[in-house]
Amino acid sequence: MPINYYIFLSIALFCIGIVGVLTRRNAIIIFMCIELMLNAVNLLLVAFSKMHHATALAADTATTAGTDGQLFVFFIMVVAAAEVSVGLAIIVMMYRNIHSVDVNFLNRLKH
Amino acid sequence: MNVTQILFWFLSVLALFSALMVITSKNPVHSVLWLIATFFAISGHYIMLNAQFLAIVNIIVYAGAIMVLFLFVIMLMNLNKSIEPQKSKWLKLAGAVAGGCLLLVFVAALKDSEVHLQSAEVNTGDIGLISNLGKALFSTYVVPFEISSILFLSAMVGAVVIGKKE
Numbered sequence: 001m002p003i004n005y006y007i008f009l010s011i012a013l014f015c016i017g018i019v020g021v022l023t024r025r026n027a028i029i030i031f032m033c034i035e036l037m038l039n040a041v042n043l044l045l046v047a048f049s050k051m052h053h054a055t056a057l058a059a060d061t062a063t064t065a066g067t068d069g070q071l072f073v074f075f076i077m078v079v080a081a082a083e084v085s086v087g088l089a090i091i092v093m094m095y096r097n098i099h100s101v102d103v104n105f106l107n108r109l110k111h
Numbered sequence: 112m113n114v115t116q117i118l119f120w121f122l123s124v125l126a127l128f129s130a131l132m133v134i135t136s137k138n139p140v141h142s143v144l145w146l147i148a149t150f151f152a153i154s155g156h157y158i159m160l161n162a163q164f165l166a167i168v169n170i171i172v173y174a175g176a177i178m179v180l181f182l183f184v185i186m187l188m189n190l191n192k193s194i195e196p197q198k199s200k201w202l203k204l205a206g207a208v209a210g211g212c213l214l215l216v217f218v219a220a221l222k223d224s225e226v227h228l229q230s231a232e233v234n235t236g237d238i239g240l241i242s243n244l245g246k247a248l249f250s251t252y253v254v255p256f257e258i259s260s261i262l263f264l265s266a267m268v269g270a271v272v273i274g275k276k277e
Contacts, residue, residue, distance in 0.1 A: 001115070001116070001119055001230060001231055001233055002229075002230045002231075003226060003229050003230055003231050004221070004224075004226070005119070005123075006231060007221055007226075008218065008221075009123050009126070009127070011214060011217045011218065011221070012127055012214065013126060013127065013130055013149075014217075015210045015211070015213055015214040015217070016127070016130040016131060016133075016134060016210070017130070018209075018210045018213060019134060019206055019207055019209075019210030019211075020133065020134035022205075022206030022207075022209055022210060023134065023198060023202070023203045023206035023207060024134065024198070025197065025198050026139060026190070028139055028181065028184065028185060028190070029133075029134070029139060029142055031181075032133060032142060032143065032146050032181065033133070033134065035146070035173070035177070036130055036133065036146065036149065039149070039150065039153050039169075039173070042153070042165075042169075043153055043156055043157075046156075046157055046160055046162050046165060046239075047160060047231045048231075049162075049238070050160050050161070050162070050231040050232050050233075050236060050238075050239075051226075051229050051230065051231045051232075053232065053236050053238050054229070054230065054231065054232040054236070055229065057232075057236070064238055064243060064247070065238075066236075066238045067238050067243060067244060067247045068247070070162055070164070070165055070238065070239055070244060071244060071247055071248055071252055073165055074164075074165065074168065074244070074248070075255060075259060077165075077168060077169070077172055077173070078259045078262070078263070079259070079262065080173075080177070081172055081176065081177060081263075082262050082263055082266035083266075084177050084180060084181075085180070085266050085267065085269075085270040086266050086269050086270050086273065088180055088181070088184050088270075089269070089270040089271075089273040089274040090273055091184065092184060092187070092188075092274055093273055093274065095188050096276075101188065101190065
């Protein structure tokens with residue numbers, strides 16, 4: 001597939017995530033939209049790694065170029081899993097304190 | 112139009128539609144279910160790009176573990192449609208316009224770039240198989256791998272400390 005299809009698909013998914021972060025007030029939905037943006041970037045990294053492999057294959061048939069990109073995606077998934085556990089713990093603590101997941105209640109820094 | 116192209120368009124439309132449903136559903140449980148559908152569509156893309164290890168990891172870690180965690184938290188808080196906080200109509204419109212402008216800028220910047228003469232190989236190439244990725248992971252990237260285990264340990268301790276009462 002041409003690489004620009006993957007680029008535009010990832011851009012569209014990323015922008016949907018951004019619109020979700022900007023238009024919703026529920027903290028959990030905002031968190032899910034961040035996961036969506038991470039996945040859009042992962043998809044583009046995998047597509048680019050396959051593109052890099054295709055160009056390197058022309059010079060050398062036994063190349064392993066492109067492995068780095070896929071391992072980078074793997075590490076992004078690892079970090080995202082750790083981030084989700086801490087983030088959801090923070091949201092649970094916030095719910096325990098203010099009995100809501102509305103991010104507009106958390107404006108004490110504004111005043 | 113061959114099978115690969117049909118699959119690509121089907122998975123892309125599925126991913127975009129489910130992503131739109133994530134941000135438009137009123138009920139948070141429906142949002143989680145649509146996000147799982149998005150992750151499955153992205154895993155389908157990974158399989159099409161012959162990145163089978165990442166496809167499996169995506170399904171196990173994201174659609175399996177992380178989304179179950181989200182569902183648990185939502186059901187623990189008993190969130191539903193009636194107490195779902197809503198922004199005002201104008202703020203929603205402003206957010207959508209801002210996101211649309213970003214989309215426009217990205218598309219305009221990348222429309223005529225040099226890179227789109229190239230293509231990603233689908234259905235071929237063995238760099239995404241577990242044996243190749245495992246060799247690279249445990250030789251070149253063994254130090255980041257061990258550091259990520261420390262990250263997991265600290266995240267686990269952090270989640271317990273934050274989550275416990277007082």
